[in-house]
Amino acid sequence: MRACNLVALFVYCIWKICKLVQACLRRLRVHGKVPAADPEAPLAKVKKPEAACTAPVRQTTFHIDDLPRKFSYDEIRAVTGDFGTMVGRGGSAEVFRGLLDDGTAVAVKRITSYKPVGEEDFLREISIVANVHQRSLVRLLGYCLLQGRPGDTHGQYLVYPFFENGSLDWWLFNGEERRRLLPWPTRRRIAVDVARALAYLHHECRRQILHLDIKPANILLDGSFLAHVSDFGISMSIAQDLTSVDTCGRGTPGYMAPEIWFSSLSTKSDVYSYGMTVLELVGGRRGYQASRDSSETPDFLARVVREKMVRGELKDVVDAAMAPVDEREVEAVLKVALCCVQHQRELRPSMVTVVDMLEGRVTADLPP
Numbered sequence: 001m002r003a004c005n006l007v008a009l010f011v012y013c014i015w016k017i018c019k020l021v022q023a024c025l026r027r028l029r030v031h032g033k034v035p036a037a038d039p040e041a042p043l044a045k046v047k048k049p050e051a052a053c054t055a056p057v058r059q060t061t062f063h064i065d066d067l068p069r070k071f072s073y074d075e076i077r078a079v080t081g082d083f084g085t086m087v088g089r090g091g092s093a094e095v096f097r098g099l100l101d102d103g104t105a106v107a108v109k110r111i112t113s114y115k116p117v118g119e120e121d122f123l124r125e126i127s128i129v130a131n132v133h134q135r136s137l138v139r140l141l142g143y144c145l146l147q148g149r150p151g152d153t154h155g156q157y158l159v160y161p162f163f164e165n166g167s168l169d170w171w172l173f174n175g176e177e178r179r180r181l182l183p184w185p186t187r188r189r190i191a192v193d194v195a196r197a198l199a200y201l202h203h204e205c206r207r208q209i210l211h212l213d214i215k216p217a218n219i220l221l222d223g224s225f226l227a228h229v230s231d232f233g234i235s236m237s238i239a240q241d242l243t244s245v246d247t248c249g250r251g252t253p254g255y256m257a258p259e260i261w262f263s264s265l266s267t268k269s270d271v272y273s274y275g276m277t278v279l280e281l282v283g284g285r286r287g288y289q290a291s292r293d294s295s296e297t298p299d300f301l302a303r304v305v306r307e308k309m310v311r312g313e314l315k316d317v318v319d320a321a322m323a324p325v326d327e328r329e330v331e332a333v334l335k336v337a338l339c340c341v342q343h344q345r346e347l348r349p350s351m352v353t354v355v356d357m358l359e360g361r362v363t364a365d366l367p368p
């Protein structure tokens with residue numbers, strides 16, 4: 001028996017090493033040459049060769065349809081009152097409140113991790129993101145690109161609608177008072193709307209889009225606490241590189257699928273992040289904080305929820321601030337989340353199946 005285990009372990013190690021070598025070779029191939037533009041490739045991002053980041057931008061003549069409104073830098077300054085009200089700051093951007101001439105409230109995102117990028121690539125990606133229309137996806141209203149201004153470190157701005165209730169993380173992780181304002185029906189609706197938005201990006205767009213950074217900070221809430229998924233595609237690719245395919249190591253720790261480190265990404269990586277987000281939404285607590293306790297792994301919350309569920313102690317992992325809850329509904333949603341965070345990505349459901357599970361058309365069983 002022990003010999004059998006050893007053989008199985010040996011075969012597993014060999015298989016793992018082969019996968020790693022394959023991934024490295026694939027990466028080397030991608031880095032060795034500029035990938036040909038593949039119109040059918042998912043809108044995920046591959047690192048371009050270093051030369052592409054440092055070489056001066058080539059002026060090309062091109063035409064891209066369906067771009068959103070182009071703002072001049074002076075217009076951006078006027079809209080934001082000279083960047084007077086900052087509403088948030090992320091790893092790669094600062095966000096300012098603004099007002100358009102017609103009275104529309106907007107959020108202007110100033111990309112801070114600036115790397116010169118090709119104007120054509122930038123605009124092409126902008127046009128793809130701007131033309132995705134779904135109720136729960138944040139629309140891109142406009143952009144400003146200060147390409148080629150020497151010494152300018154803040155060359156890219158994105159203009160979005162303003163969401164008055166900010167991001168979901170602000171409500172979930174800042175005390176019980178705020179969490180009480182998110183009762184169960186509101187949270188359930190957020191889970192369903194985000195799932196539908198992702199299913200749309202993955203399966204209904206002409207060109208498949210991977211989000212790659214699903215987390216409560218990227219779910220914005222309007223005045224009625226309806227969810228709007230932000231930051232799909234564009235801001236991450238600006239922060240890293242544009243038009244990519246090899247997407248190794250993207251996202252935010254705690255929400256990233258385990259395969260993100262050693263293989264190419266797929267829609268199932270978003271499914272994992274979605275599952276983690278739902279566990280936090282129902283639990284009203286962060287699933288994982290890298291610095292808190294070194295014994296905690298990113299799937300800590302998932303393991304705790306699963307154990308409690310098996311023991312019939314669900315109450316311990318459900319945010320008491322949203323009481324009263326429909327326990328059967330909560331249990332069903334948690335089962336879906338646990339299906340989504342399975343380590344083997346083949347076992348995770350697609351986002352379309354997730355929507356079917358949440359809406360009761362498909363049964364979600366507790367994964368092993």
Ligand SMILES: Nc1ncnc2c1ncn2[C@@H]1O[C@H](COP(=O)(O)OP(=O)(O)OP(=O)(O)O)[C@@H](O)[C@H]1O
Pocket residue numbers: 087088089090091092093094095107160161162163164166167170213217218220230231252
């Ligand atoms: N359209 C918007 N309306 C209102 N507030 C917004 C809007 N967009 C962003 N914010 C606020 O600005 C904060 C920072 O957003 P940003 O996307 O730059 O960072 P992040 O999502 O927290 O992290 P990162 O994108 O670096 O992973 C958000 O958490 C949110 O509070």
Ligand SMILES: [Mg+2]
Pocket residue numbers: 090217218230231
């Ligand atoms: Mg964000």
